Amino acid sequence: MLWLMTMGRRLNGVYAAFMLVAFMMGVAGALQAPTLSLFLSREVGAxxxxxxxxxxxxxxxxxxxxxxxxxxxxxxxxxxxxx
Known part of the structure; x- marks a missing residue:
């Protein structure tokens, strides 16, 4: 739990929410990128x-x-x- 403390202060809720959203957006982008090329070539016909x-x-x-x-x-x- 020590990694949650920053310079003796408690973790800011806004910062934690921002970091969680940024992490989830990165995961979503990493999962979407490889399949987008297949979708564009097969389904769209590009x-x-x-x-x-x-x-x-x-x-x-x-x-x-x-x-x-x-x-x-x-x-x-x-x-x-x-x-």
Missing amino acids: QPFWVGLFYTVNAIAGILVSLWLAKRSDSRGDRRRLI
């Missing part, structure tokens, strides 16, 4: 090129948004509003 392009654009967009948010957070210093 060509493999378009499925690959979808994953590529999705990854690049995620990187660009992360970099933009990091730069904005560092320059303005207001991280709470970004979250």
Whole structure:
């Protein structure tokens, strides 16, 4: 139970809820990602090129948004509003 204590304080309920939701979103994304390509190619009938392009654009967009948010957070210093 010591890992629940942070610098002598009790665990904040909002922080715990946020971490739980973030963890569950990560699990959901990890379970969804491998099956989405099969769904797109088999059920939707998309060509493999378009499925690959979808994953590529999705990854690049995620990187660009992360970099933009990091730069904005560092320059303005207001991280709470970004979250």
